[in-house]
Amino acid sequence: MQICRSILGAALVLVTLAAVPLQAQEAPAAIYGELFQQIQTERIFPDGKTFADAEPRRDPAAIMADYRRTAPDTPVALEDFVLANFKVPGVNDRGLSTLRRHIRNLWPMLVREPDEPTPGGSLLPMTERYVVPGGRFREMYYWDSYFTMLGLAVDGQQQLIEAMLDNFTATIERFGHIPNGMRTYYLGRSQPPFFALMLDLSHDEDPVLAARRLAALRQEHAYWMAGTSCLDATGACARVVRMPDGVLLNRYWDDHPLPRDESYVEDLTTAQEDPSRAATEIYRHLRAGAESGWDYSSRWLADPQRLSTIRTTDIVPVDLNSLMLIMEEEIAGRCAAQDDQACAAAYTEMAGERRAALQRYFWMPEEDRFADWDRVSQAPTPRVSAAMLFPLFAGAATKEQAAAVAQTVTRTLLAPGGLRTTPLHTGEQWDAPNGWAPLQWIAIAGLERSGQEALACEVSRRWLDTVAGTFTETGKMLEKYNVEERTPGGGGEYPTQDGFGWTNGVTSALLERYAGNPACDMQRPAISLLYAR
Template sequence: MRPDPSPADLFGPLLAKVQERAILPDGKTFVDALPKRPVAEIMRDFAGLAPGDDALRAFIADNFDLPATTETAGRTASAQPVRARIGAMWKELARAPDDLVTGGSALPVQHRHVVPGGRFREIYYWDSFFTMLGLVRDGELELANGIVDAMTDLIEAHGHVPNGTRTYYLGRSQPPLFHMMVELLDDRRPDVAARRLSAMKREHGWWMAGTDELAPGRCAARGARLADGRLLNRYWDPRDTPRDESWREDVATAAKSGRPAGEVYRDLRAGAESGWDFSSRWLGDGTLASIRTTAIAPVDLNAFLFGLETAIAASPDAEAGRYARLAEQRRDAMNRHLWDAEGGYFADHDIDSGALRTPLTAAALAPLAVGAATQEQADSTARVVASHLLAPGGLRTTLVETGEQWDRPNGWAPLQWIGVAGLKRYGHDALALDIASRWVDTVGATFARTGLLFEKYDIEAATVGSGGEYEAQIGFGWTNGVTADFIDGYALLPSGK
């Protein structure tokens, strides 16, 4: 048994049956449930359970405390102006410290923190940075520091920040933005700064594990040494099984693929680690069954790791010089393998073919956000963004419609902020303001109609987003944080007030 067993480790055949029979409408519900008695007793009785879905439903009800199918936070339509509603929602999305519950999937969190909302009942890694933007704007520094302290705890306990604070997320992380959280709070107390710096170094080591002796043309976990010897990173998960929380969906996807099931499962898990779950960025022929995330070196992941290396290099650490060299080596690899000179923007690299994946996506702006681009690259990227990625309601995610939620027509708060931050960094203030204004108007107009804030938006039609494995969630942490940051930073007045 693994030291932090997931529900699949604990309840294997029971979990598979519950998920594959769709006994509960949302696969995340069962894996977030709490067993009412010891796991061994539950599994012993399950082995003798009568066949049939009704018997299984009754068994689940008798043996598990299920979470509410939807969080109450944010579900009541508000008559407040949108900015006031965002400020009021922090107390609804805030959670007290959580202790470890035997048999449950929740990881302990020893600090007050904020969750995204809806089905997302726990801390999520990259969501949290964008949520913190709003917390800082609203003076909720205790909550913001609680999030960073929780992230620090997780890195010290596991070597990385998991995708979310659940045991079933431990095999994967998310875009590494911990260094940006540390920079946002800029806490210079020596003991706090030293602990967070140590966590940044440990997280970097986790992403780079196995790469020191990696031969050209070979991969090791999240590292890929290209044929010319340059090193880039990719997303990865050591497990090659269906995701606990999306078991039924993953089994169905693998069945359609014509590929070894374990290979598909690992690519799905890696896609979830990317935060872009799921997108045409990771697909071969445009269908989810063709997903090949582990064969791609993503531009945004490498940009954020450049940012991490640069942050450590700027610290008083004795190894700062080594991290400065690593950052320059990564910048060189990005210029060689992630810059599309003909198109004039950054893109992903196909590890298998050694070629650039040329479709334009909002990830092209990540190198600008962390300062990895030259001024000429930033100027070219800004022209391309203005011509192709600027939608009526904000920044497009991709130019492709697949039905996956990280594709057109959906727009996402984190990508708006990354784009705006990157453009501002290189002096493209007017375009940055245009994107921020369009996004705030989209959120504001939808809020005026519904009184609610959503996880994602259709930025072509200025309405609620769709697609993916679940309906658009209400809450919602990163939408609130980014929208508050734009409204306050640019003194914007959203549509519908």
């Protein structure tokens, strides 16, 4: 009986194969004839096996009919035709679903287990698991982690989010703040303060833990405002600046006027390029620029083409003060939830003063944008940058201002592959042509929050085109991208890194945010086919 069943099964297979159209059994050269010959002889793909292994996206007869009708007569037109009609291995066969799976598979590679202290080493040991950005960044970083967590939240990694929050809470309790990264040489500075927003990603409702985290958040706020006690005639101390009307705002700073340990020779060289300034002054500005996360950008330079003209601590940044507003409102809300009305009232008042100051000092109606403020010239700076979108992200812009900012962004920062960081090409990595995942997220979320959904969708589509296209070509998720050419980014003090925590996080979060949303279709052909270069 078993033999009979085997014979019957074999017969069915033969019948099935016989039913397959003869054309499907022919080689590609026979099926596609002159199209195949043109692709191979013009070497559209360097390896002749590439197209020979391609899969048609629709009926081959229909493809050939369209080929004869359109008659693509240039290499570019022929390549476009092929990519629209075939899934070509290693070129456009990695769709968005493949990208999402790739990111999920990357998370374990970026996870680190709790650390053991090493005498003489620079690592600040963490007691819980955490995610590193990747590449040369082999420790946990501050603002990177928020954007990484956005992806962890939608990729089913909630326990890892809670573990990282425990690490950050314990770090504040130990050092009074969250350093730039978890190394001893980073302790003199922090980074853009996203801890308040990280807490919103938690699902843990333990009231004891909530109280502990609130205390840590208040401690972080005290760190940023500690300069209040040492303000003098200059109007600034540490991270605090007294504005002309007396309101206290914040700037970036570092406690040590020395070359950075991790970029020691680079800082020595930069200081030597301008002998008219004290080296310690330049080191302080360089370190403050590192605290900003924008290391480095024309935002901080008197001469956009010369890093030695850096003057970060002279500038009151719009992004930092938008994040401080979020922190103060978050503290007020959490204090109210714990029935601490005095605390809630105090931080609500602080937030109100800061919100008004954002309007008074940072809004430039004649240029339809928010700007940084120069405490030396007592005026907004002339530098256009993606930082203008932070007030939208913080809910501090009016509907009219958001509409005006959207027009300015479209005119000055929107590139084929997403948002430029600034319009200036300086060779610094936080300038054109580079775009960065965290700034895309801030822009998209801010535009959407303030009623500019169409531009939010367009930035999302263009950015995902860039990330997915580069992934198709390289198999990598990168730290930064050239959004003008939709290629890997460059510039700065070190090669472009792959990994990469915040790109993974923002990409997963955007795909989740807009999946199935007819108003912002992330599955349109331009993305799902993934342009080849």
